[in-house]
Amino acid sequence: MDFNDLFSQKNTVNSLSERDLSQASNYIELVKAFSRVTYQSIYVIDYQLRSFEFVSDNPLFLAGLTADQVKDMGYSFYQKYVSAEDFQMLITINEAGFDFYERIPLEQRKLYVISYDFQIQNANGKFILVNHKLTPIFLTEEGKIWKAICIVSLSSNVSSGNVIIEKLQSDLLWQLDLSLGKWIPQKKINLTEREIEILRFYHRGLTIHETSERIFVSIDTVKFHKRKLFEKLGVNNMNEALVFALSNRLL
Structure with missing residues (x-):
């Protein structure tokens, strides 16, 4: 070989x-x-x-x-x-x-x-x-x-x-x-507009509270979308989600 x-x-x-x-x-x-x-x-x-x-x-x-x-x-x-x-x-x-x-x-x-x-x-x-x-x-x-x-x-x-x-x-x-x-x-995995927004704000360093204010939803709603995102991508946290999304051109 x-x-x-x-x-x-x-x-x-x-x-x-x-x-x-x-x-x-x-x-x-x-x-x-x-x-x-x-x-x-x-x-x-x-x-x-x-x-x-x-x-x-x-x-x-x-x-x-x-x-x-x-x-x-x-x-x-x-x-x-x-x-x-x-x-x-x-x-x-x-x-x-x-x-x-x-x-x-x-x-x-x-x-x-x-x-x-x-x-x-x-x-x-x-x-x-x-x-x-x-x-x-x-x-x-x-x-x-x-x-x-x-x-x-x-x-x-x-x-x-x-x-x-x-x-x-x-x-x-x-x-x-x-x-x-x-x-x-x-x-292929497709992200919703809301999931993309949350990932982009995370990439910019915004907290959950700041993200909720930017997209005009409650903090609990942001947490809900994060959980759905983790399930969709098979990851455990936002850092893993961001790396996966960037590597697979989902953003």
Whole structure:
């Protein structure tokens, strides 16, 4: 088992046309600019070269290395700094993800995002749980992913897995049952306007009393909406609710 197992034969990019190559003119400058304005770690995969084309210098993803060192290591970085169990899980996710991807109509393939959690070592050699999101940047004329952007942040979950594919502007998402290797369709969580208001005021640091005054309801009503919000998101407090909502683009 090595890092090459993370590259699916279903998405092998053997050659690039002139049209394929024309997509990538100076795009990396946009990625660099994005990395400067976000706290999240960003890197770009080149599936033709089976390497990392760009790695941001956010330390979360670097395991104590420099961005250039991780870029040079490429996919072997995962083999060294992800736990053996989670590395095997990543291979499973990769195969299942490309099986799913092959069923998507060509013109819709850039609309999908895959998200999952895994344990990676930090600078002290301890494992931390991160969330990893991947979406295509460029496709070949055949519809293969040539380059993809990956966003890494601290996970709001408590264990590895939690593999989800979602489509932009769709009420559906698909969750991978790792034991069965099957994608299970589910309805996306939708928040009410009141729940969104309460989360936004919490994000701004307002107390329950201040929130009740802003939205012209009683404190008990605010508490009621918070309880319903916790049940809907499967969380225990407002901090967890906010992290979940931000991570899943519910606000």
